[in-house]
Amino acid sequence: MTKSMTGFGRGSIEEDGKSYVIEIKSVNHRYLDINIKMPRNLISLEDRIRKTISQKINRGKVDIFITQNTYVSNNTVTNFNHNLGDSYLNCLKEIRDRYEVRDDISVSLIARFPEVITLNTKEEDLDEVWNNLKIPLDDALNSFVLMREKEGQNLKEDITKRCDYIKEQIDKIELMAPAIVVEYKEKLEKRLKELLGDIKIDENRIAMELAIFSDKANIDEELVRLNSHIIQMKDALNLSEPVGRKLDFIVQEMNRETNTIASKANNLEITNISLNIKNEIEKIREQVQNME
Structure with a gap:
């Protein structure tokens, strides 16, 4: 399931004259960065806490705050x-x-x-303390992960809509692409006629010029790859594993193909459509930056 890297969770318990309150919050980060603030007497349990958290979280800057209050002390x-x-x-x-x-x-x-x-x-029984502490830790983690999943679902829906919009723009470009060479031929013949007047134009030379232009302005490969990236992105959004880094790479490739289309097409309308696509890709990139 797609998850966001932003989340918050809280858990608490009161047992044997003591209470524990655990709060977890996170923001986006390239890797998993866990920071724990806890009382000194719980330091020996830090490794267990980190292992428990890392089993449910893969990426993000995660801050954990553990508060302990003692009402009745037998120690x-x-x-x-x-x-x-x-x-x-x-x-x-x-x-x-x-x-x-x-x-x-x-x-x-x-x-x-x-x-x-x-x-x-007296030294506390660490296993007993851990058994008490693990209850609010699990509660905090469960609510934390649930919030991440809900936010991740919203991000998935938004990215999917933007991919659909980009696909519509690609379809428009595919319909317009064949006319680019025809328009160029008409402009070329008109320009030559203005310059040469009644002088006969070498049709073979024009055909050669059109062939060169057609090869330079051909964007079929870029359109195919851009369509492929959209499919890859939608497939990745349905994976049950962390996909943030994979989506980030796909976004970079989509942006690269769009830039190439805009530069090769030599058509104002296609350039404007490409700018619209780039705008949507940038919005997708911003969303992807917050995905686990």
Whole structure:
């Protein structure tokens, strides 16, 4: 299915006192460029996240934003440094005895000393975290891909209509092409008559001149190739694989053939039609630039 490279998706979950919110957005890019912004404690899962995303996305500049909120924490524990506490207590007793001061040693006093009581965070089970994180990631990816597919379908319909219009213009040129040599012969004979008057014109020389002109102005091959490119483009739009690069190449070839037709035909009306075709090709190129 044809997909756009522009999309947005969002997924969220709240589980075990934690919530995860994942947002994905993308714009067009020549290759797949994944940028992930996430909390530091999830960095070890980055490779899994990238692999999951790359399974569903082939091209585009993709930005992923992961937000984590913790409401209830079971991972933080307190730790009492017995040796350090004993050392502080002994120091306080020594001060009391040495200076004969009032003894106001208390639990809260010792607990306030640095490093006596510390907070430690237990390592999380990465597999468990991943199982929770994968749910909103899949939701965000599914909505993201769906948006890309809808936009891709719109692009496909627009390109198909423009290809049909180009085909109509090609048909017009094909009807006009045979008359180019006839018109040139008439203009040539008229011009020679104006220049030579009653002097007899060498018909063989005129025939030779017409043959040379006919060969130079022949656009049959270009019309055949242009028709072929339109068929190739429509066929590519129906493929189930990424076709953006292929379509971009076809557009370049269509533009090349149209330029050749305009330069070889030596006919004002065909030139104007060729300009119309080039205008449509440019619009197709703009659309193709945003296709995966």
